[in-house]
Amino acid sequence: MQTPADVLIEALPYFREFYGKIVVVKYGGNAMIDETLKEQVMQDIALLHYVGIRPILVHGGGPEISALMKQMGYEPTFVGGLRVTDAATMEIVEMVLAGKTNKSIVALLNRQGAQAVGLSGKDANLIVACKMHSPKGDLGYVGEVARVNPGILNLLVERGYIPVVSSVAIGPDGESYNVNADHVAGHIAAAVGAAKLVILTDVEGLYADYNDKSSLIVDMDVARAEEMLRTGAADRGMIPKLEACITAIEGGVPRCHLIDGRKPHALLIEIFTDQGIGTMVHGSGA
Numbered sequence: 001m002q003t004p005a006d007v008l009i010e011a012l013p014y015f016r017e018f019y020g021k022i023v024v025v026k027y028g029g030n031a032m033i034d035e036t037l038k039e040q041v042m043q044d045i046a047l048l049h050y051v052g053i054r055p056i057l058v059h060g061g062g063p064e065i066s067a068l069m070k071q072m073g074y075e076p077t078f079v080g081g082l083r084v085t086d087a088a089t090m091e092i093v094e095m096v097l098a099g100k101t102n103k104s105i106v107a108l109l110n111r112q113g114a115q116a117v118g119l120s121g122k123d124a125n126l127i128v129a130c131k132m133h134s135p136k137g138d139l140g141y142v143g144e145v146a147r148v149n150p151g152i153l154n155l156l157v158e159r160g161y162i163p164v165v166s167s168v169a170i171g172p173d174g175e176s177y178n179v180n181a182d183h184v185a186g187h188i189a190a191a192v193g194a195a196k197l198v199i200l201t202d203v204e205g206l207y208a209d210y211n212d213k214s215s216l217i218v219d220m221d222v223a224r225a226e227e228m229l230r231t232g233a234a235d236r237g238m239i240p241k242l243e244a245c246i247t248a249i250e251g252g253v254p255r256c257h258l259i260d261g262r263k264p265h266a267l268l269i270e271i272f273t274d275q276g277i278g279t280m281v282h283g284s285g286a
């Protein structure tokens, strides 16, 4: 029978491995809706901070954007997991993500004793984007990351603040772009040299076959992630997540994880226990 001390001792090698390192956490979608879970995620992030890890939180908020769009009489449309974003939708996206969602996460983290600072990709030109030209059609103001200027993030984490980043980016002429939050997380993880990218989502992890829940992939390399994108085995919301893992790993991040944000304290289980959780993506041969 494991005692509380055993649990802490099991975590010791992980405290040591990640002490002083940056861990980028992507939090979004449906895992963000439940208030109890939300509070637990904030506790986990505060805990990372208090054991000397430097977390950066990148958040989404797709369901909240869709809810406000519907309230305002617009019908949300997605192509390949990305929201078709006309000018009116872009305004709603910015109001929700950079406004309400970002500030509510900051407030929740600060209630856990952290010093969180909310940023959008516009602050200090953190995320510069250009229009995404998708082969699937014109997505309007959907952006792809052209450049990350991580200076502000490094400054904040060195001073003990927890950056909370929304995925609204700035274009070359100062215009706003709606960038998928998974894509932003992948680019930020690469730009800051994170030790890990952890993406919390609303499934156990990546299934080889989504219709077969016994096909959870525990561990895979980038080549297999690319293959799953090519064959369509990962579709809808999983597409940007796998793309984010590939971007991060190609940018030097050793490991990325897709984990179940509906599971209480999934983040702590992933980082501090031997068992791990969800799907780990790593470089070829790692």
Ligand SMILES: Nc1ncnc2c1ncn2[C@@H]1O[C@H](COP(=O)(O)OP(=O)(O)O)[C@@H](O)[C@H]1O
Binding pocket: 028, 029, 030, 031, 060, 062, 200, 201, 202, 203, 205, 206, 207, 208, 209, 210, 233, 234, 235, 236, 237, 238
């Ligand atoms: N092979 C797969 N394994 C797991 N999930 C998949 C797969 N293919 C598609 N999906 C879908 O991806 C979704 C996760 O993406 P999304 O809903 O955008 O997450 P979030 O809202 O957390 O950003 C899952 O709920 C599932 O419907």
Ligand SMILES: CC(=O)N[C@@H](CCC(=O)OP(=O)(O)O)C(=O)O
Binding pocket: 027, 028, 029, 030, 059, 060, 061, 062, 063, 065, 081, 082, 083, 093, 142, 143, 167, 178, 179, 180, 181, 182
């Ligand atoms: C282009 C695009 O799709 N942008 C996303 C941005 C928010 C997001 O990514 O939220 P989740 O992480 O909750 O899905 C959107 O408009 O929904």
